[in-house]
Amino acid sequence: MKIFWSFSRQAFYNMVMYRFDFWVRRIVLLFVMYGVYCLWNILYTQNAKELEVNLNQIITYGILGVALQASLITAMGPQRYIASQIRMGSIDTDLVKPIDFHLHMLARNFGETAFRFITATIPTLIIGFIFLGFELPCDLFNGFAFAFSIALGYLIQFSLNFILGILAIVSVDIKNISWAYISLVSFFSGDMIPLWLFPTALRSIAEIMPFKCIFYIPISIYIGNFSRIMVIKEVLFQLIWCIVLLLLGRIFWICAYSRIKIQGG
Amino acid sequence: MDTLKIYFRLIILSIKCRTQYRADFITGILNIITLNAVQLGFIGILVNRFTNINKWTIWDMLFLYSLWMLGHSIFAIFFWHLLDMENYIVQGTFDQFFIKPVNIFVQFIGRELQYMGIGDLLIGVVGISIAYVNLKLDWSILKWAFFIVSVVSGSIIEIALMWICASISFWMLRSSTTFAIISQLDSMIQKYPIDIFGTGFRVFITAFIPVAFINYYPSLILLNKTNILDKWSFLAYISPIVSIILLIVATKIWTIGLKLYSSSGN
Numbered sequence: 001m002k003i004f005w006s007f008s009r010q011a012f013y014n015m016v017m018y019r020f021d022f023w024v025r026r027i028v029l030l031f032v033m034y035g036v037y038c039l040w041n042i043l044y045t046q047n048a049k050e051l052e053v054n055l056n057q058i059i060t061y062g063i064l065g066v067a068l069q070a071s072l073i074t075a076m077g078p079q080r081y082i083a084s085q086i087r088m089g090s091i092d093t094d095l096v097k098p099i100d101f102h103l104h105m106l107a108r109n110f111g112e113t114a115f116r117f118i119t120a121t122i123p124t125l126i127i128g129f130i131f132l133g134f135e136l137p138c139d140l141f142n143g144f145a146f147a148f149s150i151a152l153g154y155l156i157q158f159s160l161n162f163i164l165g166i167l168a169i170v171s172v173d174i175k176n177i178s179w180a181y182i183s184l185v186s187f188f189s190g191d192m193i194p195l196w197l198f199p200t201a202l203r204s205i206a207e208i209m210p211f212k213c214i215f216y217i218p219i220s221i222y223i224g225n226f227s228r229i230m231v232i233k234e235v236l237f238q239l240i241w242c243i244v245l246l247l248l249g250r251i252f253w254i255c256a257y258s259r260i261k262i263q264g265g
Numbered sequence: 266m267d268t269l270k271i272y273f274r275l276i277i278l279s280i281k282c283r284t285q286y287r288a289d290f291i292t293g294i295l296n297i298i299t300l301n302a303v304q305l306g307f308i309g310i311l312v313n314r315f316t317n318i319n320k321w322t323i324w325d326m327l328f329l330y331s332l333w334m335l336g337h338s339i340f341a342i343f344f345w346h347l348l349d350m351e352n353y354i355v356q357g358t359f360d361q362f363f364i365k366p367v368n369i370f371v372q373f374i375g376r377e378l379q380y381m382g383i384g385d386l387l388i389g390v391v392g393i394s395i396a397y398v399n400l401k402l403d404w405s406i407l408k409w410a411f412f413i414v415s416v417v418s419g420s421i422i423e424i425a426l427m428w429i430c431a432s433i434s435f436w437m438l439r440s441s442t443t444f445a446i447i448s449q450l451d452s453m454i455q456k457y458p459i460d461i462f463g464t465g466f467r468v469f470i471t472a473f474i475p476v477a478f479i480n481y482y483p484s485l486i487l488l489n490k491t492n493i494l495d496k497w498s499f500l501a502y503i504s505p506i507v508s509i510i511l512l513i514v515a516t517k518i519w520t521i522g523l524k525l526y527s528s529s530g531n
Contacts, residue, residue, distance in 0.1 A: 024442035028449045034466065035453045042319050042461045043311065050314050176292040180299035187303045197314055 003099045004107045011111030022119070029070050029124050036062035036192070037132045052196055057223045060135045063128040064219050065191040070124060071116035072154060072214065074182045077161030078105040083168040083175065091169070102162070102253055109158055138224040145231050150218040152238040157214045159245035160185070166252040170259065190216030196225075210241040268371050275375030290380055297384030305330065305392075308456060321458045324399040325488055331392025332487075333455040333480040334385050336419030341382030344424050346374055350431035351440050359526070369523065400488070408487065415483035418508035422479050423451070425511035428519060435522030450476045460493060471500065475511065478504040 040062050044055045051058050082105070085091040097104055128134035137143040164181065168174045174181075186192065188211035195206050195216050206212055217234045220226050226234060308330070312323040321329070350373070353359040362369045396402075404412065426447050434440035450470060453459075459467055459481050470477045485491050485501045494500055 020437065020439060021442045024445055028445050031446075031449050031453065035457065035462075038462045038466075039311075039318075039457060043315050046317075046319070047315050176289060176296050178296075180296045183300045183303040187306060192307060193310055198310060199313060202310075 004103060007099065007104055007107035008111035008114070011108045012115045025070075026120065026123070029066065029120060030127065033063055033066045033124060033128060033132070036066055037128075050197075053223065053225055056133055056135050057225065058194075059133050060223050061194055061219055062192075063125065063132060063134045064222060065215055067121045067124040067128065068150070068215060068219070069186070069191050070120040071113050072157050073116070074157065074161065074185050075178065076112065077158065077165070078109050079161045079165035079168060079174060079178075081105070081108065082165035086168055101257070102250060105162055105165070106158060109161075113154065135223075137222050141228065142221055142224050142231075145235065146218055146222040149221050149235055149238060152235070152242050153214045153218050155242050156210055156238065156245055157185075159242070159249045160210070162249045163245070163252055166249070166256045169256040185211055185214070188212065189214040190219075194220065194225075210245060213238040213241055268368050271367050272371050272375045275372070276378055279375070279377050293381040294384040294387075297381050298388065301334075301384075301388050304456065319458060319461045324396045325484075325490075326456075326458070327392050328396035328400065328488060329458060329480055329484050330455055331389045331396060332415065332484050333419065333451070334389035334392060335416045336479055337423060337451075337455075338382050338386035338389055339416075339420035340423045340427065341379055341385045343378065343382075344374060344427065345379035345382065346377045347424075347427045347431040348441065348444055349377075351434040351438065354434045354526075355438055370519065402487075404487070411483070412487055414505055415487070418505040419479040419483065421508035421512055422475065422504070423447075425508065425515040426474065426476070428515040432515070432518045432522045435526050447474070447476070450474060451479070454479060454481055475507050478507045 037059060040051075040055070040058045044051060044058065048055070053061075082091070085094060094101060094104065099107070125134060129136075137146060164174055188206045188209050190206070190212055191214070195203055195212060198206060206216075217238055221231055221234070305327070308318075308326050309323065312318060312326060316322075318326065350359075353373075359373075362372045365372060427444065430440055430443040430447060432440075433443055454470065454476050459470060459477050462470075467477070482501045483504050485493060491498045491501050
């Protein structure tokens with residue numbers, strides 16, 4: 001466990017280095033948040049009934065989606081690290097590290113995500129709270145359920161990215177499919193548009209896929225759009241996907257690992 | 266004229282380099298198409314629910330999106346290389362362009378064609394055609410001319426803005442994140458008509474970082490919506506002027522940056 005945290009901490013400090021980059025990304029985030037805010041406002045004034053929730057709820061949904069996406073960035077997951085290590089041929093240095101590779105990737109990603117959460121997500125939410133009408137969770141149960149649910153969402157997103165990263169080891173060039181992957185995840189995870197606004201056919205597809213665990217379930221819990229029974233059901237859904245994907249990642253890694261050894265001679 | 270000849274020679278060389286990877290080309294185009302299908306899916310879902318966004322119907326939105334896409338495709342195919350500028354500066358490989366007696370910008374841009382931009386072009390053409398038919402537009406020759414001018418000036422605006430961003434790396438070494446700001450503003454004007462935003466933000470993207478001239482203002486004329494602008498309707502006509510001014514500013518900044526440039530190798 002100590003090793004896990006030391007890798008996490010290192011990843012965290014690595015992020016502090018790029019200062020200019022840091023500020024620009026924060027500015028971009030404000031633009032995104034503002035865009036989402038304007039969009040829901042206009043749609044609300046146009047036809048409030050179609051939204052199915054009230055204005056504060058939908059704006060809270062939108063802002064939370066933007067802010068969480070700033071730390072759970074699909075594009076910056078472990079797959080990027082793995083792909084670049086493979087390309088430069090330095091993946092062997094990761095194999096001699098005194099920590100299991102799967103755990104190492106999680107530690108690294110956790111450190112980076114924690115950094116982004118503290119420096120991007122929280123400040124964005126504070127600005128949203130002061131200026132744009134972002135709301136706190138309606139009661140304690142929803143607050144705690146949200147925290148648990150977003151933790152599961154994080155693990156699910158990590159696992160999906162990890163599996164994609166393993167594909168990079170098995171000689172698939174993931175650079176060319178990365179945009180398509182990112183945009184599909186963002187579409188089906190409901191981080192921009194909540195699933196209840198989807199047309200029925202599309203919604204039934206999105207409901208069974210694991211992607212909605214990343215943003216849609218946690219954020220819907222947060223704004224209080226699920227009844228308590230629903231909350232428990234959806235969190236269970238997340239739990240199942242989480243276990244399945246973690247195991248799948250494990251299996252993929254074991255298969256890929258044996259392949260690396262063969263290539264090494 | 267000679268520089269143009271050299272540019273085409275360079276481009277042909279880079280195409281020859283590229284044709285070695287055909288699978289790359291196909292996955293690249295599919296990647297672009299998926300990305301845009303998802304983006305349009307977002308818009309489609311919203312307009313499907315709310316019938317329009319601030320009086321912009323689905324076809325209006327598609328038109329707006331595709332007009333941006335057409336201008337962008339010119340940037341994407343021929344000038345995408347600007348985004349790599351900082352790597353040349355940081356690694357000191359930018360020096361190679363000073364050795365040859367050809368315009369440095371032409372040499373730099375001629376290094377590479379971004380074939381994936383063909384996907385953008387495809388989406389733009391298909392999108393505009395679908396919107397044109399569904400909106401039952403019937404443009405006069407004058408309007409067709411304005412349409413072509415709009416596409417060109419839209420792409421010049423994007424090229425000039427990115428060029429300015431690239432030039433920043435002469436001073437800061439790293440400039441890739443400044444592209445992120447422009448890209449974000451771009452994606453906002455691409456997806457939404459700017460009249461859903463507040464006045465402050467509209468002034469910002471009209472007067473300071475004039476991305477609104479890429480697609481929004483010209484499309485008001487092409488879609489007969491100029492009445493939205495009220496007494497500011499002249500804005501709809503001046504995209505070409507804005508693009509030329511921006512281009513002049515960009516070349517100025519580039520020349521100043523070049524003069525200041527000292528290789529990071531020393």
